[in-house]
Amino acid sequence: MRKILIVGGGTAGWMSAALFGKLFQGLYDIELVESEAIGTIGVGEATIPAIKKYNELVQLDEAEFMRRTQGTFKLGIQFVDWLKPGKDYIHGFGVIGQDWEWLRCHHYWLRANQRGRVRDFADYSINTAAALKNKFMHARADLAESPIGHIAHAFHFDASLYAKYLRGLAEQHGVKRTEGKIVDVALTATGDIAAVTVEGGQRIDADFFIDCSGFRGLLIEQTLKTGYDDWSQWLPCDRAIAVPCARTSPLLPYTRSTAREPGWQWRIPLQHRTGNGLVYSSKHIDDDAAEALLLANLDGAPLATPNRLRFTSGKRRKMWNRNCVALGLAGGFLEPLESTSIHLVQSAAIRLVRLFPDALDDQATIDEFNRQSDFEWERVRDFVALHYWANQRPGALWDYCRTMELPATLQRKIDLWRSNGRIFREDEELFSEESWIQVFLGQGITPRAYDPLVGIKSDPQIEQFLGNIAATIDRCVEVMPDHEAYIKTFCPAESTA
Ligand SMILES: Cc1cc2nc3c(=O)[nH]c(=O)nc-3n(C[C@H](O)[C@H](O)[C@H](O)COP(=O)(O)OP(=O)(O)OC[C@H]3O[C@@H](n4cnc5c(N)ncnc54)[C@H](O)[C@@H]3O)c2cc1C
Numbered sequence: 001m002r003k004i005l006i007v008g009g010g011t012a013g014w015m016s017a018a019l020f021g022k023l024f025q026g027l028y029d030i031e032l033v034e035s036e037a038i039g040t041i042g043v044g045e046a047t048i049p050a051i052k053k054y055n056e057l058v059q060l061d062e063a064e065f066m067r068r069t070q071g072t073f074k075l076g077i078q079f080v081d082w083l084k085p086g087k088d089y090i091h092g093f094g095v096i097g098q099d100w101e102w103l104r105c106h107h108y109w110l111r112a113n114q115r116g117r118v119r120d121f122a123d124y125s126i127n128t129a130a131a132l133k134n135k136f137m138h139a140r141a142d143l144a145e146s147p148i149g150h151i152a153h154a155f156h157f158d159a160s161l162y163a164k165y166l167r168g169l170a171e172q173h174g175v176k177r178t179e180g181k182i183v184d185v186a187l188t189a190t191g192d193i194a195a196v197t198v199e200g201g202q203r204i205d206a207d208f209f210i211d212c213s214g215f216r217g218l219l220i221e222q223t224l225k226t227g228y229d230d231w232s233q234w235l236p237c238d239r240a241i242a243v244p245c246a247r248t249s250p251l252l253p254y255t256r257s258t259a260r261e262p263g264w265q266w267r268i269p270l271q272h273r274t275g276n277g278l279v280y281s282s283k284h285i286d287d288d289a290a291e292a293l294l295l296a297n298l299d300g301a302p303l304a305t306p307n308r309l310r311f312t313s314g315k316r317r318k319m320w321n322r323n324c325v326a327l328g329l330a331g332g333f334l335e336p337l338e339s340t341s342i343h344l345v346q347s348a349a350i351r352l353v354r355l356f357p358d359a360l361d362d363q364a365t366i367d368e369f370n371r372q373s374d375f376e377w378e379r380v381r382d383f384v385a386l387h388y389w390a391n392q393r394p395g396a397l398w399d400y401c402r403t404m405e406l407p408a409t410l411q412r413k414i415d416l417w418r419s420n421g422r423i424f425r426e427d428e429e430l431f432s433e434e435s436w437i438q439v440f441l442g443q444g445i446t447p448r449a450y451d452p453l454v455g456i457k458s459d460p461q462i463e464q465f466l467g468n469i470a471a472t473i474d475r476c477v478e479v480m481p482d483h484e485a486y487i488k489t490f491c492p493a494e495s496t497a
Pocket residue numbers: 007008009010011012013033034035036038039040041042043044045046047159180181182183212213214215216218240241242277309311327328329330336339340341342343345
């Protein structure tokens with residue numbers, strides 16, 4: 001094993017190149033081939049807090065990265081009209097309240113809520129409370145006892161600037177970039193990938209291939225015919241239109257997702273513009289009407305021609321097939337409702353580092369990589385599908401979702417939650433108990449009961465406990481700086497006006 005070839009220079013390609021370049025420098029030759037003529041998808045601008053692990057691994061400086069990508073901070077996602085028109089909630093990152101004895105905070109909240117003696121669940125999350133007031137600051141490690149020690153943040157950034165920034169890092173670590181459109185893929189006698197040929201005739205041989213070629217899956221599908229698990233029965237949206245618009249103030253520290261009749265609309269605030277898009281089901285609206293719907297619901301003037309995209313929710317049957325691993329859109333697609341795609345690139349790239357083969361016929365390693373990938377993707381699929389299923393909205397798409405048969409893994413979680421508010425994070429599944437609880441409650445799925453062991457505390461004790469948490473959070477948010485002011489001090493990007 002001497003040479004790794006990364007095919008594609010979108011977010012997935014350059015994220016892997018920067019990571020492998022950093023960790024494998026001197027061990028392998030790494031080359032990336034991309035085609036400016038084909039270009040990148042140009043969307044994918046909202047992340048989740050786990051991206052900080054990637055940033056640490058590639059040792060990027062957060063302030064510089066934010067400046068270079070016109071970044072803003074993200075404390076969570078606001079879901080507007082998802083339960084029904086007029087109702088909204090925030091899925092805030094990080095912890096909610098605090099455990100007491102051996103019980104999670106939400107059990108006490110459920111008890112107090114039944115008695116009508118409690119504030120909104122959101123008031124027990126520092127992230128949500130700060131988001132609603134447009135406040136932001138980094139968590140303070142020296143204040144571990146305070147909610148300020150537990151602020152969990154992610155980022156919004158400009159996707160094309162992000163790929164450019166990572167390219168710089170990857171090249172510093174010795175990754176070689178080749179410009180060119182791949183027109184042929186050669187196989188070995190046993191059916192592995194041997195080489196690619198770019199327009200003009202240059203042949204690039206390698207031992208191991210990372211397919212980051214986007215939806216087309218140039219190696220994993222077009223060449224190796226790996227197959228695709230179609231999940232559109234649970235995630236029926238199959239189109240998107242993206243368009244940036246002029247930014248408005250204030251600069252919100254969260255992504256907004258607004259449910260619409262044929263799907264939903266995203267809003268991602270950046271320093272120089274706002275990213276917007278409509279994800280929709282082509283069975284419920286045609287493309288022209290969808291574009292009109294999106295353009296009618298922008299906060300500012302559109303800055304580019306809308307970009308129309310088609311997809312099928314699902315994933316490759318094997319993310320690793322022969323001597324090829326698919327990352328990013330080449331591996332599959334789950335719609336960006338919970339901003340998970342960039343995370344799935346990162347976690348697959350890290351998984352590959354942990355399972356990097358010393359020989360190419362190590363089937364046990366390949367099987368383990370695929371097993372872990374399947375588990376991760378299926379749990380994310382379940383979490384996203386929950387938002388659709390648990391709705392009380394009018395409209396044909398929403399009627400379908402409310403009555404669809406769910407994956408058994410999701411149904412089991414719902415049943416357990418409904419019975420007495422219990423939820424367990426399985427193995428290394430991405431979303432925490434707090435995430436599931438916020439979406440369950442936000443989407444109107446309230447448990448029949450709570451953990452009976454709540455009875456170890458009296459009602460006045462519970463009310464005092466919850467009251468103290470909410471009051472402390474109020475005081476913390478009060479002293480936190482304004483999000484926009486914080487950005488101006490910490491990571492102001494160059495003006496693009
Ligand atoms: C509507 C939408 C919204 C999204 N929003 C989010 C979000 O908010 N958060 C999030 O985490 N993710 C989001 N995503 C996903 C995110 O955009 C992708 O995960 C991410 O951009 C990775 O894309 P990629 O690099 O796999 O593909 P691409 O950006 O498509 O890159 C493919 C690369 O392959 C190259 N290539 C292809 N064919 C050839 C060839 N023949 N020869 C040479 N080079 C070739 C191209 O030139 C390009 O460099 C969203 C996706 C969509 C569709």
